[in-house]
Amino acid sequence: MRMRFGLAAVAAISTLAWSAPGHSDTWPSRTITFVVPSSAGGGLDSLSRTLASEMGKQLGQTIIVDNRPGAVGMLGTQLVARAKPDGYTVLVTHSAPLLNAPFLFSKMSYDVRRDFTYVSELFAGSLVLAVGKDVPASNMEEFLAWAAQNKGKVSYGSFGVGSLGHLMGAYLSQTKGLYMTHVAYKGEAPMVQDLVGGQVQWAIASVGSLAPHIAAGKLRAIAVLGDRRKEALPNVPTMAEAGLRDNEYKPFGWVGMLVPAGTPPEIVARLEKTARIAVGSTVMKARFQVFGMEPVASTQAEFLQDFERTAPMVERMVKISGAKAE
Known part of the structure; x- marks a missing residue:
């Protein structure tokens, strides 16, 4: 359509x-x-x-x-x-x-x-790409290297098919040849719960939903979307600063x-x-x-x-x- x-x-x-x-x-x-x-x-x-x-x-x-x-x-x-x-x-x-x-x-x-x-x-929206605590990556370079070493084995969550997290995850997987699996949830809260629990390895979600878990050490923030850093996560680089400069990584x-x-x-x-x-x-x-x-x-x-x-x-x-x- x-x-x-x-x-x-x-x-x-x-x-x-x-x-x-x-x-x-x-x-x-x-x-x-x-x-x-x-x-x-x-x-x-x-x-x-x-x-x-x-x-x-x-x-x-x-x-x-x-x-x-x-x-x-x-x-x-x-x-x-x-x-x-x-x-x-x-x-x-x-x-x-x-x-x-x-x-x-x-x-x-x-x-x-x-x-x-x-x-x-x-x-x-204000979004952040975060990984579970068991993912051995603290920055974008390490995350992409780990995903490349585990092609076809990595899954990412989103709050639904067609959501921003889904589209950006699919774009990242497609353009980098990573063959990652998308797991859709009925809302952000259950998706975040499974991310913390390790059922999915990474996700792009709202800063508000992820920041408390990041502060508690249960998740790690890799990069935030947008043209500037976020007040809630001042030490986390933007996607562009992390090396991903495609317009598709700018939130819409x-x-x-x-x-x-x-x-x-x-x-x-x-x-x-x-x-x-x-x-x-x-x-x-x-x-x-x-x-x-x-x-x-x-x-x-x-x-x-x-x-x-x-x-x-x-x-x-x-x-x-x-x-x-x-």
């Missing part, structure tokens, strides 16, 4: 109004649900709960988090695509089920353009907020405004520091522009990596 993003077309779709007289005037009059397509206990789950609390204070309503992991986030994303467009079911998701999945799966149960209104790109993932297409534009606008204020709050900034995340808080238009800019890069990466999903 190929996507072609026309900004004007997507914007037009995103502003279609579903309304009954007075419907949006009374919103929100009951509990709002944030559907989070990842398992409880991971970085996205924790940040989503803090975001729900901060936005709930502004809106004067309780916001609950409903974790729906599975199929690289597609299960939870599908639930929101089919939800009533009334502002009470909101998707808070990593980018994989929207940005990556269409290039990996031949069949999908939702359309990333038709079925959603893009509200705001909330924050950007994000966490965004979406609602079903047809949600009244005035509700979408209020969600956007409230989310942007919440992301800039002192409480959220403190949580970002813990998890090594970077706040974005974009407008609807900026979110769509970034989506359109990034999609072709993801398509190229999927082709180069050879990653497939069914």
Whole structure:
């Protein structure tokens, strides 16, 4: 399946109004649900709960988090695509089920353009490549040498088929001829648990999820993704500093907020405004520091522009990596 993003077309779709007289005037009059397509206990789950609390204070309503992991986030994303467009079911998701999945799966149960209104790109991920304590490597050169000596015997974990960790792992394996095995999990938390336990040898995952285990000596950080080092891991080099300078090792993932297409534009606008204020709050900034995340808080238009800019890069990466999903 190929996507072609026309900004004007997507914007037009995103502003279609579903309304009954007075419907949006009374919103929100009951509990709002944030559907989070990842398992409880991971970085996205924790940040989503803090975001729900901060936005709930502004809106004067309780916001609950409903974790729906599975199929690289597609299960939870599908639930929101089919939800009533009334502002009470909101998707808070990593980018994989929207940005990556269409290039990996031949069949999908939702359309990333038709079925959603893009509200705001909330924050950007901060990722690190880490190895288990039994892997005899403390830097990239040693890690690649060890993997080359163990071709076909090394496995890496990710929080789902088509996730950023999967794509980058497949790209590394393919371009270096390492024949590594991908092991997909239903969320980041169980993947990290198996990485610590030695069931997989390495993974690319969020700084927030891995940093405590790195500090405890249960894992070793090899390199962080991005153009600069991370505050939580100041002594860990970037991928470029470690010798991997391909553009594919630069993170393109994000966490965004979406609602079903047809949600009244005035509700979408209020969600956007409230989310942007919440992301800039002192409480959220403190949580970002813990998890090594970077706040974005974009407008609807900026979110769509970034989506359109990034999609072709993801398509190229999927082709180069050879990653497939069914």
